[in-house]
Amino acid sequence: MFKEIKNKELIKRLLAILKVRDVIDSAAALEIIVTSLAAILKSTNMPDISTLIKLTNFAPLKSLASLPQKDIFVLEELVTHKQETLALEDIFESQIKVARLIAPANRKRLAAYYTKPIGLRLMALLALEYAKRYERPLILSDPFLGSGLTLSEAIKELPPSHINKIWGIEPHPLSALVAYSAVAHALKGEYQKAKIIVGDAFKMVYQTPTSQSLLSYTESYTELSKEMVPKANVILTNPPFTRWEILDKDYRVFLTKFVQKLGYDKYVKRRQQNLQLISLFLMDYLLEEDGLLVSVLPVSTFYTLYGEAAKALLKDKYWIQAMVDFFEPSFSIDSGFKELVLIANKRKTDFETAFLTIDSYDLNLLEELSNIFKGARLTNSRLNWVNISKVPYPWHMNWLTLFGQNPLRELITKIFAQAAKRGVVATWSDAFNEKRIVRGIEMYGPEFFLIPNKYWRIVAENAEEILIKNNDTEMELHIDREFITPALRKPELYVDCIIPLVKHYFFSIPPKNESELPPDIAEYIRWGKLHSTAKPAVRAFGRYWYSHVNRQINVKKPFGRIFLPDKIDPSFSKRGVFACYTQEPLTASKNFYISTFNDDLKDKALALWFNSSLFIAYFIVASRKISERWTRFLEEDYLRMPVINVNLLDKHALQELANNLDKMAERKLEPLVFQLWEDFRLEMDKTLFEIIGIEDSTILRELYSLLKNVLCC
């Protein structure tokens, strides 16, 4: 008991000196510190902590000098005891455990989700193969070190003679201490080769001590941050994927400047920033020519707009040897992010990239993959070889489509390559000068702003007004049509008709005082105020909260005749249409993207394109699954995907497409798989194929049978 109390005091002082302020279990933190010190003493061959404090070059250990002597004694006792039983697994366990000790908010902010054993194994094998090829001892680094797992696991594989230096940067002092102990231990007596810095990697490179740091305590070790880190031959890492919005504003400003200072802004087309992208820039900056980069990255890097900059950098300077996807969602412990491992060699070649999916049992496959340096070319049904500088344009926007064997993807590639010769199919942004696509209306409370809703139904309509009734109170209100506008509500409501049956209205109330509005509108506003349904709008817009739809209508004018869903079930098991078409321009909720050319024939031709088997097949391959059921396309995706350029078609072609759309629009459309080979679809697809330049009639049959396979499973 006495010992426990004494330890409590010791823990407090020890954590304060090490500047560890955010652990959720101090006793567990002490255990980790003791294990780390025991491992460090063992690997450095130093007799005791006092000697270690004198001789070490690792800042947190130096700081232990300010511990009272009595604490050093207790610590010494604990460490000596631990040394007697210390096993390799204790060090590995500390490396895993330490992340879970960090208070959740800080853990999230640091993205302290360390790499899983399968990723570590892959990195270690690759480092070993690379080392064999390289003639001089290597400098290995992880600028986002965590508890040092990537480096320590790789060092264990490497003969000491292959290592020149190991360095890593980590802002969390406790993780950095664990990393130091694991790396020193793995270096088998050559601990002087390790340089571990507690700090912020971006600041280290930028070298401005006045700029904002990621966490306040990193400031305390700036004396070390002035020291330059040498460029590395091998970087093994898993950078922080912290969401941009949760970083401090000043830190975001600093990072933006950082990108400019290092000259990477030339890759960034849009202002949109992202921490993993900036981390990739940093890694590139720190990597020697011909160096090896193995990094876990979120898959979103390879399909989002901000990811275009990452892809541009990689295409510009690297041979991407492989992209490795994992059947499990994540390569990082406790992380929900869908991730992959990028393996890249910093030299420009025309060699192909292996796009491979692995599962946890694939250790043999990993070994084979590491032979990639010897020019080995694996074959496997889960592997696809691609020359990334020649990716066909329909797949540019989403490299995840390139994984594994996929006959449907190959056929679509062939179709688009043929269509390119006639030149009437291009990406949306290349085809149309103006954007011509607008997202529907943000709702901030659909149960208030849309009618009918959970609380109100429409009981009568005429040319001037609608009559609505409250489901609980049966109160009736007359709503003048001036204050409502018909709108498509959500894609699930319009699955079997090209022309949707629109039964919803948006309330579009001008920003006037309630006394200036008709009494029934004012009454509806009063009802909304009393109910939680309008809360999101009240919170977001204040005084004239009820007018935000009206404002959006006036400002962004979200009207059109073609309605593209933002999220659907890609199995099409309950869906016979993709895009809806309306005779008159209408609006929709934010669940749709709206487009219009204000030209009857062009709008119909475009609506047909989005319901063609070719486009739907493309959508199934190119869209990204956000859950088991849902697949999403954003505006940026629509702008980068292939589309028929209706501006280049002559009147006759447009008329033919429009006729086919009219025929489809007359029918109730069954789920897509049942439409394949039906006359109306066959005729429509044939017409489209002729117009875009696909003459071989067997191609459509092949498309149908591949689509059928996909839709049936």
Ligand SMILES: C[S@@+](CC[C@H](N)C(=O)[O-])C[C@H]1O[C@@H](n2cnc3c(N)ncnc32)[C@H](O)[C@@H]1O
């Ligand atoms: C996803 S973890 C990976 C850790 C380790 N590389 C691994 O793979 O197990 C990201 C690490 O980066 C660290 N980190 C976050 N921001 C950093 C920064 N600005 N500079 C250096 N490291 C940072 C976090 O504390 C965390 O340990």
